[in-house]
Amino acid sequence: MDAVAEFLRRIPAEIDRAGGSLPWRAGLLALALLLNVGFYLPSLPEGTPGAGTPGLDKAVHLLVFALTVFAAGRVLAPRRRFPIGWVALVALVHAVLIELVQLVAMPSRSADGADVLFDAVGIALGLALWAGERVLRRAEAQREAINAELPEEQLR
Helix, strand or coil, X not given: CHHHHHHHHHHHHHHHHHCCCHHHHHHXXXXXXXXXXXXXXXXXXXXXXXCCCCXXXXXXXXXXXXXXXHHHHHHHCCCCCCCHXXXXXXXXXXXXXXXXXXXXXXXXXXXXXXXXXXXXXXXXXXXXXXHHHHHHHHXXXXXXXXXXXXXXXXXX
């Protein structure tokens, strides 16, 4: 438990060094987790726009999982201290769990293997976005370091 407490204590400093704001990152993660609750609702509320649109369910699975993995990676692994693979693994287990819950405990919903496939694609997209953001932040930090070393007249 001490290792977990130490990890959680270091997160704000890690995010600060990586560049970014802990409240914004935590808020994005909270939004993503709140959107995941929708997978456990018995059905969509009456009058939900686009509810009958073909493929919308798959798009929602993909986007929610991409957002969740991206946001979790930004909070838990801002500087690669936390293995992002654990985030992906937990997300994949969650994807399967959603379908099992829908199969066993929700008679008005049905399990769909294609949903798990789209969840997996969303996880991959979230990982790619997380990695892309890290590359961009690292490149920006290197540019700033180079610019700080150059004399003023060479920057023009």
